[in-house]
Amino acid sequence: KNEVEQSPxxxxxxxxxxxxxxxxxxxxxxxxxxxxxxxGGGIVSLFMLSSGxxxxxxxxxxxxxxxxxxxxxxxASHPRDSAVYICAAQKGGGADGLTxxxxxxxxxxx
Amino acid sequence: xxxxxxxxxxxxxxxxxQVTLSCSPISGHRSVxxxxxxxxxxxxxxxxxxxxxxRNKGNFPGRFSGRQxxxxxxxxxxxxxxxxxxxxxxxxxxxxxxxxxxxxxxxTRLTVV
Numbered sequence: 001k002n003e004v005e006q007s008p009x010x011x012x013x014x015x016x017x018x019x020x021x022x023x024x025x026x027x028x029x030x031x032x033x034x035x036x037x038x039x040g041g042g043i044v045s046l047f048m049l050s051s052g053x054x055x056x057x058x059x060x061x062x063x064x065x066x067x068x069x070x071x072x073x074x075x076a077s078h079p080r081d082s083a084v085y086i087c088a089a090q091k092g093g094g095a096d097g098l099t100x101x102x103x104x105x106x107x108x109x110x
Numbered sequence: 111x112x113x114x115x116x117x118x119x120x121x122x123x124x125x126x127x128q129v130t131l132s133c134s135p136i137s138g139h140r141s142v143x144x145x146x147x148x149x150x151x152x153x154x155x156x157x158x159x160x161x162x163x164x165r166n167k168g169n170f171p172g173r174f175s176g177r178q179x180x181x182x183x184x185x186x187x188x189x190x191x192x193x194x195x196x197x198x199x200x201x202x203x204x205x206x207x208x209x210x211x212x213x214x215x216x217x218t219r220l221t222v223v
Contacts, residue, residue, distance in 0.1 A: 042214065048210075048212075097168060
């Protein structure tokens, strides 16, 4: 079993829909990252959180440390949101590299 | 402020050769991490450097190595290339070690033939 699990693997939705991507992890973490990767490879860091909730524009990320679960929400989705969304765990106790989920391939249709 | 710069963007090498990839972090950032991304395995951690010292290493063979210079620029080297080394290699820079935001470069796409 992977240390970081994401669901769903693939998601197709209509423009304007509310999107939720889930991430569960089985290790102790110091932080949880949400990343966005567009075709071509470049990765953009969306959020880094260790507790509670963060919001940036139409994106919201939440984390429940007790349940070892995080969610990424997109409100009023738009075709430009189409990308792969990846959650990554930064393990606690030291400067480990990130451990990644397999990613969620999101397509927003106009 | 310039972002993370990786060179070259694309590279084609032959089995058995070696390759060196470069990563220039954001000015002021002292931590550089390297990652390999393949369709089968996804993103995997290679190693992290901070202040010219390797602080952590992922589960990769010794053919994968790296270093960091005094200006925080980092290089990774892969010797005796195998077909399976074909991947997108990404580096990320952070201001410090641990739970700090990571800024990724565009990656170097390596193809081994």
